[in-house]
Amino acid sequence: MKAAGWATVLFAARLLDADEREAVLGDLEEVGETSWRGLIDIFGLIARRQAGHWKNWRPWLAAFGLALPCSFALMGFSLSVSRSYLDLIGPTIFNATGITVGYGFFLLLCNLLLLGAWSWTGGFVIGSLSRRTLWVSAALSFLPCLFCLARFSIDSLSRLSLLLFLPPAILGVRRGLRIAEIKLSAAIALTVGITLLTIPTWNSSGPWIPNWALSWPAWYLLATALRSGTTA
Amino acid sequence: MKLGEFEYLLITAAARLADGAYGAAIREEIEAATGRKCSIGALYTTLDRLEAKKLLKTWMGNATPQRGGRAKRVVRVTSKGALAAKDFYDAIMRVSRGTTWAVGQTKGAT
Numbered sequence: 001m002k003a004a005g006w007a008t009v010l011f012a013a014r015l016l017d018a019d020e021r022e023a024v025l026g027d028l029e030e031v032g033e034t035s036w037r038g039l040i041d042i043f044g045l046i047a048r049r050q051a052g053h054w055k056n057w058r059p060w061l062a063a064f065g066l067a068l069p070c071s072f073a074l075m076g077f078s079l080s081v082s083r084s085y086l087d088l089i090g091p092t093i094f095n096a097t098g099i100t101v102g103y104g105f106f107l108l109l110c111n112l113l114l115l116g117a118w119s120w121t122g123g124f125v126i127g128s129l130s131r132r133t134l135w136v137s138a139a140l141s142f143l144p145c146l147f148c149l150a151r152f153s154i155d156s157l158s159r160l161s162l163l164l165f166l167p168p169a170i171l172g173v174r175r176g177l178r179i180a181e182i183k184l185s186a187a188i189a190l191t192v193g194i195t196l197l198t199i200p201t202w203n204s205s206g207p208w209i210p211n212w213a214l215s216w217p218a219w220y221l222l223a224t225a226l227r228s229g230t231t232a
Numbered sequence: 233m234k235l236g237e238f239e240y241l242l243i244t245a246a247a248r249l250a251d252g253a254y255g256a257a258i259r260e261e262i263e264a265a266t267g268r269k270c271s272i273g274a275l276y277t278t279l280d281r282l283e284a285k286k287l288l289k290t291w292m293g294n295a296t297p298q299r300g301g302r303a304k305r306v307v308r309v310t311s312k313g314a315l316a317a318k319d320f321y322d323a324i325m326r327v328s329r330g331t332t333w334a335v336g337q338t339k340g341a342t
Binding site for chain 2: 024
């Protein structure tokens, strides 16, 4: 194979597992396959592997039941928290008049914690369910972000306020990829915490369906922790 | 255990190659026998499926210079795999009995 072609084949083969990459590249080298034919073979294998992952329900749930809808909802919630912050704390700090701690501040704190907890649990469940299809879930999360960033037109807020949910979500994904489920005590604490934090929003006139939709990853974590606790 | 056509071809090629059964050799064997191109994707995903069914056993073998110092995925047919292949072969022989293209070749089949 020509050097440039072979380099392309080697690059494409990085998408395969280490052992499989070793065996496939060795096979290609042994039969003296052309780089074009080798690329087709490698992409064919990658496509089959990816298709195989989607035979399971988990990637579907992670991508279309969680990543896509929750990124929309979390962006809305990020914006809401940013607005609350601006209304409540921003002017007081800028005017150097100090922070007045009242119910509004308490609500903002609850919402901030809730945003972090929802984002982290959502990210964790996406990471643990997606695994090798994570790139699809990530793409489906970023598509709404790009759409909303492009249409963002609030002068008093930065576009980045839409993406407040991303750092905890990314941390959750990283953790979810490393450990598939959390300990029962942690799952209980998270679920109870999230449920308690949503209490102040029960009386508000805001939409309650997204609230519960964003809470289900915590309940899922609790269910999986309970199940593994009983089967262990 | 029911086999598909390609699964049967793969098990048979691996059995024929015996100790020399690994990815590239099996691929060449199948291509020579059928006259059709065998893609690496089909080969390796079928190997995984058959291994999951415990019809084959595979492991990473030694690296060789003609492979650029890369290891082979060595394949061994299990007794369960041999039995499944025999069942498939018998079924083909039975269903082919009496056909014009199988005259004189299926007398031994039960």
